[in-house]
Amino acid sequence: MELRKDPITRSWVLAGNNDEAGGPESQCPYCLDESPLTPKIVAPLAPILAIPTSGPSNGVPGAIRVYPHPSPLYTVEGGADRQAEGIYDRMRNLGAHEVIIESPDHYHELSFAPEAEIAALLRCWALRIADLKNDIRLRYVTVFKNRGDLSGQQLRHAHSELAASAFIPRRVLYELRSCKDYYQLKERCVFCDILRQEERQGLRVVDLSPRYLALCPFASRVPFEVWILPRPHHASFEEDLLQRPDDFELASLLRRVLARLEHVAPSYHLVLHTSPNTRARPETSGFWTTLADDYHWHIEIMPITEKRSRSYSIKETYYCPLPPEEAAARLRDLPTSFAGRAQAKLDFPAR
């Protein structure tokens, strides 16, 4: 496994093979011994971080645990060894790839979890990101979650993933450049301007709380795409969150958004976009000019409602058959309570 830079688009591509993770679900290494659903066969692993949660789950104490990914895309040893090959660039897949086990319960669902438990998970994401940003070799750390059969998830046990890399992924790089250009032109953050307009128009708002807003973006790439943003400007998710240890507001909003989405799109990709590592230093020179203050952290959720989106068959242009105003209106009307969803949950094909 190595990283190669596309000389045209200048984005890094992971090349090479890694083993597929997984095995029979009855031997899930992430289920605790006491779980009645999946009897423990495999020896327990040593977690990188474990955070106890309040409520018991399936008779065992709740705990969020972080492990190295069993077939990692990035590894932490050594340097990036960036080198040219004629006009091309390549480097080692330096970084980190971790799995964040969200509960001892194999079939745990965030949309059914108590707010305190989701808040603990968000705190776990923030702690791992903050810790990895101490490594000056790493330029970017993100968390993502694939839910449902159509999302291409590798492990079945309820989990999210963390990826840290020595480069900034291309979409985040475009966002950073765009934020910088917009700030230079207007002296305002583009995401703050989006928030102000969305709050005023109300057309694409899915849910909101005093400090956070969930919306279907104006140029949605897929039906029911949702972004969650903090309403006050903040570039870094982990700094913002760790400053507010008793704040369950984001957890509560996230749970409601996921509960709404499950009615229309049980499979989704969720990605956290936070500022790059401003402490990062490259191998070859003293510093990078990594701008971050004009960035605005947010969560992007891309539901997968079709086996093959037409966005991939109409080449080079996204095509979204459902206008975001309609998507937001439908999502606003869907129930978010536990009671109304017990039956719906059983019918989900994505389980």
Place this chain on the structure above:
Amino acid sequence: MELRKDPITRSWVLAGNNDEAGGPESQCPYCLDESPLTPKIVAPLAPILAIPTSGPSNGVPGAIRVYPHPSPLYTVEGGADRQAEGIYDRMRNLGAHEVIIESPDHYHELSFAPEAEIAALLRCWALRIADLKNDIRLRYVTVFKNRGDLSGQQLRHAHSELAASAFIPRRVLYELRSCKDYYQLKERCVFCDILRQEERQGLRVVDLSPRYLALCPFASRVPFEVWILPRPHHASFEEDLLQRPDDFELASLLRRVLARLEHVAPSYHLVLHTSPNTRARPETSGFWTTLADDYHWHIEIMPITEKRSRSYSIKETYYCPLPPEEAAARLRDLPTSFAGRAQAKLDFPAR
């Protein structure tokens, strides 16, 4: 249907619904009356362009015919009506969307077609692109082809599609910027430099002829990705091709590449990247600075080997499990003759 500009990535997204094309295959409107495979029920359509081809196909004279797309993504009437909505931008889906019927034979395969017939198809692409570039409202014209069940093709009759739009699609825009930056730095075309290095190294070359080269790109996004490029520098596909009416070399190379690919990836997206319309004029001001001379036209083929590529589940970074050197070596070794492939063709699930 309208176009919306993502304020962050600045790419245009098609929003809104259009009817799905298609119907029972026995009523295919693109089969000619005489076809023994699909009896003619629907009234014949009037083609925009028809090019006779040399050989008969299923008992009827061969002909390539171009029609307006039955459920078009772009329409040609009126202006783009570009307008702001607060910080957002939207415009009408001005443009053209056409289907290019490759043969009277419903089940026609390019990889089995005579070279003269493929040359006529390429000429048809070039003629339609050149014609639409006379429309100064249109900034970009491209041709793409989806083959196989996994490619999301809408119509079953063998066809390619043409899309003309009042904007440059984002990947092409990144390519244009990259070519311009590279030229300013080195005074050389980046694609010409890629060609020189690939010819010298030979590691990723799939096939070649005196004037064209097929290669697996250094930073392939998916296994068996193939680009076909002209070895002499030329920005515009249609100008290059129409200058060489008796040249079957590209047709011959394309047929061989598709024949090789069908053994390993019967489903693929094929996209032609040519220079933007340098005659285009925007509605609001006198001219655009559309650079094109430092561009280098090429064909990109993206095979679909998995139901859901891991590139979409590892967010924001492409992941290609097969190194392009291995992919190129395997493709080089596969047969391209008609004889060796008769049996393999019958087994294709994508038929």
